[in-house]
Amino acid sequence: MSGSGRKSHYRKSVTRQVLDEYPEPRDSVDQVVCVVASRGSNIFEVLHTNGQASLTMLPQRFHKLIWIKRGDFLIVTFGDTEVDNKDAVKSMVLHILYKDQIKHLKRKQLWPSEFYNVDSGWLDRQRPLEPLSNEASHPKDLEARSTDSRSITFTEPSDAFYINSNRRVACKDDEHTNHHEIGD
Helix, strand or coil, rough: CCCCCCCCHHHHHHHHHHHHCCCCCCCEEEEEEEEEEEECCEEEECCCCCCCCEECCHHHHCCCCCCCCCCCCEEEEEECCCCCCCEEEEEEEEEEECHHHHHHHHCCCCCCHHCCCCCCCHHHHHHHCCCCCCCCHHHHHCEEEEEEECCCCEEEECCCCCCCCCCCCCCCHHHHHHHHHHHH
């Protein structure tokens, strides 16, 4: 292929740009946000510093190169027009922020005070665990439960060994070993 060399260089340079540069948000246009949820392949719900949630879009140049998960921080830029529709995309991702880039922004005092004591996994710890449902409807999924004195629930599998039903059980031929025992 004639274009394969250019594409690999392009992918490499975009990846290097995301990982090695130290971006800074422009005062009036850009904002640091936190990813709350994914709404599709390139649409994300983000939380702004004022507590408002909106949708943002990942540009095509990042597709299949950079993955964004819940709790990640981004620098986004807003469009020129004001959109009143809640479900409309209001911003575009400029940069995905990693640990070193976040430390850089904190050192330069460009990090928003609302996110100052927050690490990348804070969103998962804020969400309460959901109770198991339909336990009786799935006999294979039944679990023995034990409770600690601090009311923490531990789950233990009911079977000591899991049997993989996708593989055949190897049958050992005992007749062969019996012939040797008789001859001795």
